[in-house]
Amino acid sequence: MTEPHDLxxxxxxxxxxxxxxxxxxxxxxxxxxxxxxxxxxxxxxxxGRELALGxxxxxxxxxxxxxxxxxxEAELARIIRQGGADDRMDDIGRFVRATVRAKLEVANPxxxxx
Amino acid sequence: MSxxxxxxxxxxxxxxxLDAPIENLRRLSGGASRxxxxxxxxxxxxxxxxxxxxxxxxxxxxxxxxxxxxxxxGVPVPEVVAAESSFIVMERVEGETIPRKILRDDAxxxxxxxxxxxxxxxxxxxxxxxVEDFADLPDTDQVAEWRDILDSLGQPHPAFELGLRWLGxxxxxxxxxxxxxxxxxNGNLIVGPEGVRAVLDWELAHRGDPLxxxxxxxxxxxxxxxNDKPVGGFGDYDELVGAYEDAGGGHVDRDALxxxxxxxxxxxxxxxIVQGSLHVxxxxxxxxxxxxxxxVCENEWxxxxxxxxxxx
Numbered sequence: 001m002t003e004p005h006d007l008x009x010x011x012x013x014x015x016x017x018x019x020x021x022x023x024x025x026x027x028x029x030x031x032x033x034x035x036x037x038x039x040x041x042x043x044x045x046x047x048g049r050e051l052a053l054g055x056x057x058x059x060x061x062x063x064x065x066x067x068x069x070x071x072x073e074a075e076l077a078r079i080i081r082q083g084g085a086d087d088r089m090d091d092i093g094r095f096v097r098a099t100v101r102a103k104l105e106v107a108n109p110x111x112x113x114x
Numbered sequence: 115m116s117x118x119x120x121x122x123x124x125x126x127x128x129x130x131x132l133d134a135p136i137e138n139l140r141r142l143s144g145g146a147s148r149x150x151x152x153x154x155x156x157x158x159x160x161x162x163x164x165x166x167x168x169x170x171x172x173x174x175x176x177x178x179x180x181x182x183x184x185x186x187x188g189v190p191v192p193e194v195v196a197a198e199s200s201f202i203v204m205e206r207v208e209g210e211t212i213p214r215k216i217l218r219d220d221a222x223x224x225x226x227x228x229x230x231x232x233x234x235x236x237x238x239x240x241x242x243x244x245v246e247d248f249a250d251l252p253d254t255d256q257v258a259e260w261r262d263i264l265d266s267l268g269q270p271h272p273a274f275e276l277g278l279r280w281l282g283x284x285x286x287x288x289x290x291x292x293x294x295x296x297x298x299x300n301g302n303l304i305v306g307p308e309g310v311r312a313v314l315d316w317e318l319a320h321r322g323d324p325l326x327x328x329x330x331x332x333x334x335x336x337x338x339x340x341n342d343k344p345v346g347g348f349g350d351y352d353e354l355v356g357a358y359e360d361a362g363g364g365h366v367d368r369d370a371l372x373x374x375x376x377x378x379x380x381x382x383x384x385x386x387i388v389q390g391s392l393h394v395x396x397x398x399x400x401x402x403x404x405x406x407x408x409x410v411c412e413n414e415w416x417x418x419x420x421x422x423x424x425x426x
Binding site for chain 1: 270271272273275276278279339341401402404405408409411412414415418421422423424425426
Protein backbone atom coordinates (compact mmCIF):
# COMPACT_ATOMS: atom_id res chain seq x y z
CA MET A 1 0.00 0.00 0.00
CA THR A 2 1.14 3.50 -0.84
CA GLU A 3 0.51 6.19 1.77
CA PRO A 4 -1.70 8.11 2.21
CA HIS A 5 -4.06 5.59 0.59
CA ASP A 6 -5.82 2.89 2.54
CA LEU A 7 -6.17 -0.77 1.73
CA UNK A 8 -6.95 -2.30 -0.67
CA UNK A 9 -3.86 -1.31 -2.64
CA UNK A 10 -4.12 -0.36 -6.30
CA UNK A 11 -2.98 -3.88 -7.21
CA UNK A 12 -5.64 -5.42 -4.96
CA UNK A 13 -8.34 -3.21 -6.49
CA UNK A 14 -7.34 -4.23 -10.00
CA UNK A 15 -7.39 -7.88 -8.91
CA UNK A 16 -10.87 -7.43 -7.39
CA UNK A 17 -12.23 -6.05 -10.69
CA UNK A 18 -10.47 -8.78 -12.66
CA UNK A 19 -12.08 -11.47 -10.47
CA UNK A 20 -15.49 -9.82 -10.82
CA UNK A 21 -15.22 -9.79 -14.62
CA UNK A 22 -13.87 -13.35 -14.80
CA UNK A 23 -16.26 -14.99 -12.29
CA UNK A 24 -19.48 -12.95 -12.51
CA UNK A 25 -19.61 -11.15 -15.86
CA UNK A 26 -17.95 -13.65 -18.22
CA UNK A 27 -20.42 -16.52 -17.60
CA UNK A 28 -23.37 -14.14 -18.02
CA UNK A 29 -22.55 -12.69 -21.44
CA UNK A 30 -21.94 -14.03 -24.94
CA UNK A 31 -20.77 -13.06 -28.41
CA UNK A 32 -18.95 -9.78 -28.81
CA UNK A 33 -19.35 -8.74 -25.15
CA UNK A 34 -17.98 -12.10 -23.99
CA UNK A 35 -14.95 -11.68 -26.25
CA UNK A 36 -14.32 -8.15 -25.00
CA UNK A 37 -14.80 -9.28 -21.38
CA UNK A 38 -12.13 -11.91 -21.91
CA UNK A 39 -9.83 -9.22 -23.33
CA UNK A 40 -10.59 -6.97 -20.33
CA UNK A 41 -9.72 -9.79 -17.88
CA UNK A 42 -6.38 -10.22 -19.66
CA UNK A 43 -5.73 -6.48 -19.63
CA UNK A 44 -6.30 -6.26 -15.87
CA UNK A 45 -3.92 -9.18 -15.36
CA UNK A 46 -1.38 -7.16 -17.33
CA UNK A 47 -1.94 -4.08 -15.17
CA GLY A 48 -1.50 -6.17 -12.01
CA ARG A 49 1.80 -7.56 -13.28
CA GLU A 50 3.01 -4.09 -14.24
CA LEU A 51 2.20 -2.81 -10.75
CA ALA A 52 4.16 -5.69 -9.23
CA LEU A 53 7.14 -5.85 -11.63
CA GLY A 54 7.23 -2.35 -13.14
CA UNK A 55 9.41 -0.53 -10.60
CA UNK A 56 12.22 -3.12 -10.66
CA UNK A 57 11.99 -3.35 -14.44
CA UNK A 58 12.24 0.42 -14.81
CA UNK A 59 15.34 0.52 -12.61
CA UNK A 60 17.06 -2.28 -14.54
CA UNK A 61 16.08 -0.67 -17.84
CA UNK A 62 17.54 2.68 -16.76
CA UNK A 63 20.82 1.01 -15.78
CA UNK A 64 20.96 -0.82 -19.10
CA UNK A 65 20.39 2.35 -21.09
CA UNK A 66 23.10 4.14 -19.08
CA UNK A 67 25.56 1.31 -19.72
CA UNK A 68 25.01 1.85 -23.44
CA UNK A 69 25.47 5.58 -23.01
CA UNK A 70 21.94 6.57 -23.96
CA UNK A 71 19.13 8.10 -21.95
CA UNK A 72 15.95 6.65 -23.49
CA GLU A 73 14.43 4.09 -25.85
CA ALA A 74 14.02 6.91 -28.39
CA GLU A 75 17.74 7.73 -28.28
CA LEU A 76 18.64 4.04 -28.57
CA ALA A 77 16.32 3.69 -31.57
CA ARG A 78 17.94 6.74 -33.17
CA ILE A 79 21.54 5.55 -32.87
CA ILE A 80 20.63 2.14 -34.29
CA ARG A 81 18.93 3.85 -37.23
CA GLN A 82 21.79 6.26 -37.84
CA GLY A 83 24.49 3.58 -37.66
CA GLY A 84 26.20 5.23 -34.70
CA ALA A 85 26.41 1.95 -32.79
CA ASP A 86 27.63 -0.48 -35.40
CA ASP A 87 30.55 -1.62 -33.22
CA ARG A 88 28.21 -2.42 -30.31
CA MET A 89 25.38 -4.28 -32.04
CA ASP A 90 25.77 -7.40 -29.88
CA ASP A 91 25.64 -5.36 -26.65
CA ILE A 92 22.60 -3.53 -27.96
CA GLY A 93 21.03 -6.78 -29.11
CA ARG A 94 21.44 -8.31 -25.63
CA PHE A 95 19.90 -5.23 -24.00
CA VAL A 96 16.97 -5.13 -26.44
CA ARG A 97 16.29 -8.84 -25.88
CA ALA A 98 16.24 -8.25 -22.10
CA THR A 99 13.93 -5.26 -22.57
CA VAL A 100 11.46 -7.19 -24.73
CA ARG A 101 11.55 -10.07 -22.24
CA ALA A 102 10.59 -7.61 -19.49
CA LYS A 103 7.72 -6.27 -21.61
CA LEU A 104 6.46 -9.84 -22.18
CA GLU A 105 6.71 -10.67 -18.47
CA VAL A 106 4.04 -8.00 -18.02
CA ALA A 107 2.04 -8.26 -21.25
CA ASN A 108 1.93 -12.03 -21.79
CA PRO A 109 4.34 -14.19 -19.75
CA UNK A 110 3.01 -17.36 -21.39
CA UNK A 111 4.52 -16.18 -24.67
CA UNK A 112 8.02 -16.63 -23.25
CA UNK A 113 7.38 -20.32 -22.71
CA UNK A 114 6.10 -21.00 -26.24
CA MET B 115 -19.58 6.67 -64.71
CA SER B 116 -22.70 5.98 -62.69
CA UNK B 117 -22.08 4.55 -59.27
CA UNK B 118 -25.24 3.34 -57.60
CA UNK B 119 -23.24 1.48 -54.95
CA UNK B 120 -22.00 4.47 -52.99
CA UNK B 121 -25.07 5.51 -51.05
CA UNK B 122 -27.78 3.00 -51.97
CA UNK B 123 -29.12 0.70 -49.28
CA UNK B 124 -27.86 -2.82 -49.91
CA UNK B 125 -31.25 -4.26 -50.87
CA UNK B 126 -31.89 -1.52 -53.42
CA UNK B 127 -28.35 -1.81 -54.72
CA UNK B 128 -28.70 -5.56 -55.19
CA UNK B 129 -32.10 -5.20 -56.93
CA UNK B 130 -30.47 -2.81 -59.41
CA UNK B 131 -27.82 -5.32 -60.49
CA LEU B 132 -29.48 -8.74 -60.03
CA ASP B 133 -32.59 -10.08 -61.76
CA ALA B 134 -33.96 -12.55 -59.20
CA PRO B 135 -35.48 -11.70 -55.80
CA ILE B 136 -33.09 -11.04 -52.89
CA GLU B 137 -33.64 -13.22 -49.81
CA ASN B 138 -32.07 -13.71 -46.35
CA LEU B 139 -30.07 -10.48 -46.52
CA ARG B 140 -27.98 -9.98 -43.37
CA ARG B 141 -24.81 -8.14 -42.44
CA LEU B 142 -21.87 -10.38 -41.53
CA SER B 143 -19.15 -8.06 -40.30
CA GLY B 144 -18.84 -4.53 -39.09
CA GLY B 145 -15.39 -3.57 -40.28
CA ALA B 146 -14.65 0.14 -40.42
CA SER B 147 -13.51 -0.01 -44.02
CA ARG B 148 -15.68 -2.62 -45.74
CA UNK B 149 -19.18 -3.98 -45.20
CA UNK B 150 -19.94 -7.64 -45.89
CA UNK B 151 -23.52 -8.85 -46.47
CA UNK B 152 -24.77 -12.39 -47.01
CA UNK B 153 -27.89 -13.13 -49.09
CA UNK B 154 -29.48 -15.55 -51.53
CA UNK B 155 -30.63 -14.71 -55.04
CA UNK B 156 -32.60 -17.17 -57.13
CA UNK B 157 -31.48 -19.96 -54.81
CA UNK B 158 -27.82 -19.02 -55.19
CA UNK B 159 -25.78 -18.18 -52.05
CA UNK B 160 -24.01 -14.82 -52.56
CA UNK B 161 -21.94 -12.19 -50.75
CA UNK B 162 -21.98 -8.41 -51.16
CA UNK B 163 -18.82 -6.52 -50.17
CA UNK B 164 -18.98 -2.77 -50.40
CA UNK B 165 -17.30 0.38 -49.25
CA UNK B 166 -19.44 2.25 -46.72
CA UNK B 167 -21.10 5.49 -47.88
CA UNK B 168 -18.60 8.30 -48.19
CA UNK B 169 -15.58 6.02 -48.51
CA UNK B 170 -12.86 7.64 -50.60
CA UNK B 171 -11.44 4.45 -52.07
CA UNK B 172 -12.44 3.07 -55.44
CA UNK B 173 -10.62 -0.18 -54.96
CA UNK B 174 -13.41 -2.71 -55.44
CA UNK B 175 -13.12 -2.68 -59.24
CA UNK B 176 -9.44 -3.61 -58.90
CA UNK B 177 -10.34 -6.36 -56.44
CA UNK B 178 -12.94 -7.75 -58.88
CA UNK B 179 -10.34 -7.75 -61.68
CA UNK B 180 -7.91 -9.57 -59.38
CA UNK B 181 -10.50 -12.19 -58.41
CA UNK B 182 -11.36 -12.85 -62.06
CA UNK B 183 -7.70 -13.03 -63.11
CA UNK B 184 -6.86 -15.29 -60.17
CA UNK B 185 -9.75 -17.61 -61.01
CA UNK B 186 -8.56 -17.80 -64.62
CA UNK B 187 -5.13 -18.93 -63.35
CA GLY B 188 -6.58 -21.70 -61.21
CA VAL B 189 -6.56 -19.95 -57.83
CA PRO B 190 -9.63 -21.01 -55.81
CA VAL B 191 -11.60 -17.78 -55.40
CA PRO B 192 -15.28 -16.85 -55.16
CA GLU B 193 -16.80 -16.26 -58.61
CA VAL B 194 -17.55 -12.57 -59.22
CA VAL B 195 -21.20 -12.04 -60.18
CA ALA B 196 -21.24 -8.23 -60.46
CA ALA B 197 -18.86 -5.41 -59.59
CA GLU B 198 -18.48 -1.64 -59.76
CA SER B 199 -15.99 0.73 -58.21
CA SER B 200 -17.53 0.55 -54.74
CA PHE B 201 -18.97 -2.96 -54.49
CA ILE B 202 -18.57 -6.62 -55.50
CA VAL B 203 -21.22 -9.32 -55.56
CA MET B 204 -19.61 -12.74 -55.39
CA GLU B 205 -20.34 -16.39 -54.78
CA ARG B 206 -20.64 -17.36 -51.09
CA VAL B 207 -18.20 -20.22 -50.50
CA GLU B 208 -19.16 -22.39 -47.53
CA GLY B 209 -16.43 -23.33 -45.07
CA GLU B 210 -14.37 -22.11 -42.11
CA THR B 211 -12.07 -19.08 -41.87
CA ILE B 212 -11.44 -18.94 -38.11
CA PRO B 213 -7.80 -20.08 -37.65
CA ARG B 214 -8.21 -21.66 -34.21
CA LYS B 215 -11.03 -23.88 -35.49
CA ILE B 216 -9.07 -24.82 -38.62
CA LEU B 217 -6.08 -25.75 -36.45
CA ARG B 218 -7.95 -27.60 -33.70
CA ASP B 219 -11.41 -28.86 -34.72
CA ASP B 220 -11.85 -32.53 -35.62
CA ALA B 221 -13.71 -31.52 -38.78
CA UNK B 222 -10.42 -30.32 -40.30
CA UNK B 223 -8.19 -33.16 -39.04
CA UNK B 224 -7.87 -34.61 -42.54
CA UNK B 225 -7.36 -31.19 -44.16
CA UNK B 226 -4.57 -29.99 -41.86
CA UNK B 227 -1.72 -32.23 -43.13
CA UNK B 228 -2.52 -31.15 -46.70
CA UNK B 229 -2.84 -27.41 -46.17
CA UNK B 230 0.82 -26.33 -46.42
CA UNK B 231 1.28 -28.08 -49.76
CA UNK B 232 -2.08 -26.79 -51.00
CA UNK B 233 -0.99 -23.26 -50.11
CA UNK B 234 2.20 -23.79 -52.12
CA UNK B 235 0.21 -24.93 -55.15
CA UNK B 236 -2.28 -22.08 -54.80
CA UNK B 237 0.49 -19.48 -54.46
CA UNK B 238 2.26 -20.81 -57.57
CA UNK B 239 -1.00 -20.27 -59.50
CA UNK B 240 -1.54 -16.86 -57.89
CA UNK B 241 1.92 -15.74 -58.97
CA UNK B 242 1.05 -16.64 -62.59
CA UNK B 243 -1.55 -13.85 -62.74
CA UNK B 244 -0.33 -11.70 -65.67
CA VAL B 245 1.45 -8.90 -63.80
CA GLU B 246 1.41 -6.67 -66.90
CA ASP B 247 -2.39 -6.46 -66.54
CA PHE B 248 -1.95 -4.91 -63.07
CA ALA B 249 0.53 -2.13 -63.76
CA ASP B 250 -1.77 0.15 -61.71
CA LEU B 251 -0.95 -1.77 -58.51
CA PRO B 252 1.88 -0.25 -56.45
CA ASP B 253 5.36 -1.82 -56.38
CA THR B 254 7.11 -0.36 -53.34
CA ASP B 255 10.24 -1.11 -51.33
CA GLN B 256 8.71 -2.90 -48.35
CA VAL B 257 11.53 -1.99 -45.94
CA ALA B 258 11.28 1.73 -46.74
CA GLU B 259 7.49 1.70 -46.74
CA TRP B 260 7.18 0.16 -43.28
CA ARG B 261 10.06 2.22 -41.87
CA ASP B 262 8.15 5.34 -42.93
CA ILE B 263 4.93 4.04 -41.35
CA LEU B 264 6.83 3.29 -38.12
CA ASP B 265 8.23 6.83 -38.14
CA SER B 266 4.75 8.31 -38.63
CA LEU B 267 3.60 6.63 -35.39
CA GLY B 268 6.10 8.44 -33.17
CA GLN B 269 6.84 5.51 -30.82
CA PRO B 270 10.44 4.27 -30.42
CA HIS B 271 10.98 0.52 -30.93
CA PRO B 272 14.68 -0.43 -30.77
CA ALA B 273 13.82 -4.06 -31.59
CA PHE B 274 12.23 -2.97 -34.85
CA GLU B 275 15.23 -0.72 -35.55
CA LEU B 276 17.45 -3.80 -35.24
CA GLY B 277 15.10 -5.52 -37.69
CA LEU B 278 15.21 -2.63 -40.16
CA ARG B 279 19.01 -2.56 -39.88
CA TRP B 280 19.36 -6.30 -40.57
CA LEU B 281 16.76 -6.31 -43.36
CA GLY B 282 18.51 -3.39 -45.05
CA UNK B 283 21.92 -5.08 -44.91
CA UNK B 284 20.83 -8.60 -45.90
CA UNK B 285 18.28 -7.96 -48.62
CA UNK B 286 18.15 -10.86 -51.11
CA UNK B 287 18.05 -10.14 -54.85
CA UNK B 288 14.48 -9.91 -56.12
CA UNK B 289 13.36 -13.38 -57.23
CA UNK B 290 10.87 -11.95 -59.75
CA UNK B 291 8.04 -9.47 -60.07
CA UNK B 292 4.51 -10.83 -59.80
CA UNK B 293 1.14 -9.93 -58.39
CA UNK B 294 1.49 -10.41 -54.61
CA UNK B 295 -1.66 -11.15 -52.61
CA UNK B 296 -0.27 -9.26 -49.61
CA UNK B 297 -2.29 -11.00 -46.87
CA UNK B 298 -2.16 -14.71 -47.77
CA UNK B 299 -2.41 -16.43 -44.38
CA ASN B 300 -4.43 -18.64 -42.08
CA GLY B 301 -7.51 -16.47 -41.45
CA ASN B 302 -7.95 -15.30 -45.04
CA LEU B 303 -8.54 -18.79 -46.44
CA ILE B 304 -11.89 -20.57 -46.56
CA VAL B 305 -11.17 -24.16 -45.57
CA GLY B 306 -13.38 -27.24 -45.83
CA PRO B 307 -12.78 -30.78 -44.56
CA GLU B 308 -10.79 -31.46 -47.76
CA GLY B 309 -8.65 -28.29 -47.66
CA VAL B 310 -8.46 -24.80 -49.19
CA ARG B 311 -11.67 -23.73 -50.92
CA ALA B 312 -11.08 -20.02 -51.53
CA VAL B 313 -8.54 -17.22 -51.06
CA LEU B 314 -10.12 -14.06 -49.64
CA ASP B 315 -9.20 -10.46 -48.79
CA TRP B 316 -7.33 -9.14 -51.81
CA GLU B 317 -7.36 -5.56 -50.50
CA LEU B 318 -3.59 -5.48 -49.90
CA ALA B 319 -2.60 -6.93 -53.29
CA HIS B 320 0.32 -5.23 -55.00
CA ARG B 321 3.24 -5.98 -57.31
CA GLY B 322 6.45 -7.28 -55.82
CA ASP B 323 8.64 -10.28 -55.03
CA PRO B 324 6.49 -13.44 -54.91
CA LEU B 325 8.50 -14.68 -51.93
CA UNK B 326 6.76 -11.98 -49.89
CA UNK B 327 3.58 -14.11 -49.91
CA UNK B 328 5.44 -17.27 -48.82
CA UNK B 329 7.28 -15.45 -46.03
CA UNK B 330 4.10 -13.81 -44.74
CA UNK B 331 2.36 -17.19 -44.50
CA UNK B 332 5.20 -18.34 -42.19
CA UNK B 333 5.05 -15.39 -39.74
CA UNK B 334 4.66 -16.77 -36.23
CA UNK B 335 1.48 -14.80 -35.47
CA UNK B 336 -0.39 -16.89 -38.08
CA UNK B 337 0.50 -20.14 -36.28
CA UNK B 338 -2.01 -19.25 -33.56
CA UNK B 339 -0.05 -21.11 -30.90
CA UNK B 340 0.77 -24.23 -32.96
CA ASN B 341 4.44 -23.32 -33.06
CA ASP B 342 5.89 -26.63 -34.21
CA LYS B 343 4.18 -26.04 -37.58
CA PRO B 344 5.87 -22.95 -39.05
CA VAL B 345 3.55 -22.66 -42.06
CA GLY B 346 0.28 -21.24 -40.74
CA GLY B 347 0.27 -23.60 -37.74
CA PHE B 348 -0.53 -26.49 -40.11
CA GLY B 349 2.65 -27.47 -41.96
CA ASP B 350 6.40 -27.40 -42.58
CA TYR B 351 8.60 -25.26 -44.82
CA ASP B 352 9.50 -28.26 -47.01
CA GLU B 353 5.84 -28.99 -47.79
CA LEU B 354 5.11 -25.39 -48.76
CA VAL B 355 8.27 -24.87 -50.80
CA GLY B 356 8.19 -28.31 -52.44
CA ALA B 357 4.61 -27.89 -53.62
CA TYR B 358 5.28 -24.30 -54.77
CA GLU B 359 8.25 -25.35 -56.89
CA ASP B 360 6.53 -28.50 -58.21
CA ALA B 361 3.54 -26.41 -59.29
CA GLY B 362 5.72 -24.14 -61.40
CA GLY B 363 6.44 -21.39 -58.90
CA GLY B 364 10.00 -20.11 -59.07
CA HIS B 365 12.91 -21.55 -57.11
CA VAL B 366 12.64 -20.65 -53.42
CA ASP B 367 15.94 -19.65 -51.85
CA ARG B 368 15.57 -20.57 -48.16
CA ASP B 369 17.62 -17.60 -46.91
CA ALA B 370 15.43 -15.28 -48.97
CA LEU B 371 12.32 -16.96 -47.55
CA UNK B 372 13.58 -16.32 -44.01
CA UNK B 373 14.31 -12.69 -44.95
CA UNK B 374 10.69 -12.31 -46.06
CA UNK B 375 9.46 -14.03 -42.88
CA UNK B 376 11.46 -11.48 -40.86
CA UNK B 377 10.07 -8.67 -43.04
CA UNK B 378 6.55 -9.98 -42.44
CA UNK B 379 7.14 -10.22 -38.68
CA UNK B 380 8.31 -6.59 -38.63
CA UNK B 381 5.34 -5.55 -40.76
CA UNK B 382 2.78 -7.26 -38.52
CA UNK B 383 4.42 -5.70 -35.46
CA UNK B 384 4.06 -2.24 -36.99
CA UNK B 385 0.46 -3.04 -37.97
CA UNK B 386 -0.19 -3.87 -34.29
CA ILE B 387 1.25 -0.48 -33.25
CA VAL B 388 -1.13 1.12 -35.78
CA GLN B 389 -4.09 -0.70 -34.22
CA GLY B 390 -3.10 0.21 -30.66
CA SER B 391 -2.61 3.81 -31.76
CA LEU B 392 -6.19 3.99 -33.04
CA HIS B 393 -7.27 3.60 -29.41
CA VAL B 394 -4.57 5.77 -27.85
CA UNK B 395 -5.29 8.63 -30.26
CA UNK B 396 -9.03 8.35 -29.56
CA UNK B 397 -9.85 7.57 -33.20
CA UNK B 398 -11.55 4.31 -32.14
CA UNK B 399 -11.99 3.69 -28.40
CA UNK B 400 -11.77 -0.08 -27.88
CA UNK B 401 -10.43 -2.37 -25.16
CA UNK B 402 -9.50 -4.83 -27.91
CA UNK B 403 -7.35 -2.29 -29.78
CA UNK B 404 -5.85 -1.08 -26.50
CA UNK B 405 -4.78 -4.64 -25.68
CA UNK B 406 -3.22 -5.10 -29.14
CA UNK B 407 -0.87 -2.18 -28.35
CA UNK B 408 0.66 -4.33 -25.61
CA UNK B 409 1.02 -7.32 -27.94
CA VAL B 410 3.56 -5.52 -30.11
CA CYS B 411 6.30 -7.00 -27.90
CA GLU B 412 5.26 -10.50 -29.04
CA ASN B 413 6.27 -9.51 -32.57
CA GLU B 414 9.46 -7.91 -31.27
CA TRP B 415 10.32 -11.22 -29.57
CA UNK B 416 9.58 -13.18 -32.76
CA UNK B 417 11.65 -10.78 -34.84
CA UNK B 418 14.64 -10.88 -32.45
CA UNK B 419 14.50 -14.67 -32.76
CA UNK B 420 15.34 -14.23 -36.46
CA UNK B 421 18.16 -11.69 -35.95
CA UNK B 422 21.85 -12.31 -35.10
CA UNK B 423 22.54 -9.37 -32.75
CA UNK B 424 23.41 -10.34 -29.17
CA UNK B 425 22.38 -13.94 -29.61
CA UNK B 426 24.13 -15.81 -26.80
